[in-house]
Amino acid sequence: MRFAARWTLLWAWCLLAPRAAQAHPIEARKGTLNLLDRAAYLVVSLPVSALDNVDDDGDGALSPAELEAHAGAIRAQVIAGVQLLGPDRALPLHLLMLDVTPPEDSPGLASRHVVAMGWFDLGGASAAQAPDGPALREGLRMRFRLFGKDSAQRELDLTITRQQDVQWVRFTPERSEHRVLPSSVTLLAEYARIGAAHVLQGPDHLLFLLVVLATGWGWRTLLAALSCFTAGHALTLALCVWAGWSVPAGVVEPAIAATIVGMVAFDLWSRRQARAGATAQRLALVFLCALVHGLGFAGALTGLTRWPAGSTQMAGALIGFNLGIEAAQIAVALLAGATVQVLRAVVGQGAHRWASNAASATALVAGTWWFLERLGLQP
Structure with a gap:
């Protein structure tokens, strides 16, 4: 029976x-x-x-x-x-x-x-x-x-x-x-881990973050840059996950690579021009580029799991994913800062300029390559 x-x-x-x-x-x-x-x-x-x-x-x-x-x-x-x-x-x-x-x-x-x-x-x-x-x-x-x-x-x-x-x-x-x-607490913790892993395992997001950090600013300005990056990607991530926005990966991925090249180009131009108002413009550019990176984060999140619109599970996943991204960004910023301090102790005060130039050169080459590759134009 x-x-x-x-x-x-x-x-x-x-x-x-x-x-x-x-x-x-x-x-x-x-x-x-x-x-x-x-x-x-x-x-x-x-x-x-x-x-x-x-x-x-x-x-x-x-x-x-x-x-x-x-x-x-x-x-x-x-x-x-x-x-x-x-x-x-x-x-x-x-x-x-x-x-x-x-x-x-x-x-x-x-x-x-x-x-x-x-x-x-x-x-x-x-x-x-x-x-x-x-x-x-x-x-x-x-x-x-x-x-x-x-x-x-x-x-x-x-x-x-x-x-x-x-x-x-x-x-x-x-x-x-x-x-x-899963329960709300488990869901929050799991998606925080997923968000952190996505940043730490994504070379394009990491490289863009290093370009943002490699400016020689004080900690207040660096905090402002990280806040602009957080606000930008959190906005598009929420719109995609919560409001159903969708942009094809064939558009998003080349655009992410383009943000790396564009950020480096702006920094090089600003240094040559020695413009006094470059800080505000740079923060605005970081925010705009972060909007594009948020589309990439949204594709990763929605490709793993989905929840009913407006549900507490969706809110928990979104909040946890963002917390994980922020935790990874802070960890990268702290590690980059510690590395520069070690270099200063070894090679002197010119270490920061050397690290900044190395990050810019690496980002310019890698970003250009990724952009062409993702468009199917690489040699």
Whole structure:
């Protein structure tokens, strides 16, 4: 009776879940996870190329006959590669159905995707806990490791629901694990870490920040420059995430490289002109360039996860992401300042000018190269 009840619930949920085509249970490279009382119901579309030793004729697709012949191997790989993790272990996945999804206009052909349907048992946090213990509600993580060989099959979008709560996450080989409907504090901390990592792992953002810092100003002016950079990228980040603004990456990425070149060019021009009013103009330029960098931050954030518009989860993710960016910027500024002080102690007062010229030259060359590369014009 328990199995029949779960089967009925699963199929009812599948029929009611949003989908693009009525002929298919779910779109390619997408999935849904619906958390109910004591179970989490899963429907996911998996690329055939992610499965080992099941494609007998090597055509990159799976026929119904191949599915039947290798059903056991496919089940084992799905159970190992699609996991819902509790605090101390992977929760049991009970697969109810495997099916192929051929093209709508050619239902007899083999399919490049396999649809897996099943449920995770949320009845206990550990093997020693009684099956009738309290269901797990917090601390869950979803892990996905079945990525295809083609570039288009290297990601999976999963929509997670629990009553009125909705979460969208994207799995990639680089980010194969996500928290499931995390608490506000956990969400804030996680996105602060993601924001800091995005800055520290992004050479273009780091180089622009070093150009902003390498001016020889006092700490008050440097603080003003960092504040302008913060205000600019926070504004466009909020507009993109909160208000739904969107700019193609093919425009944003070259523009970010152009801000590096433009900032260096302005500094070189200001030094030659020795203009007294260059500080105010430079702060304005930093703000304008930061607007462009905010578009890049927004693309990174929305490419990882999405939350319902106006939700507290969206606010938490946005605030945490910004806090992480600011923490990384402060760390870079402190490290750059300490480096200049060490150079001054070693080579004298000319160390700052040497460091400034080195940063400008590096930024000019790298920024120009990135700009041409991102436009597809590199030699």
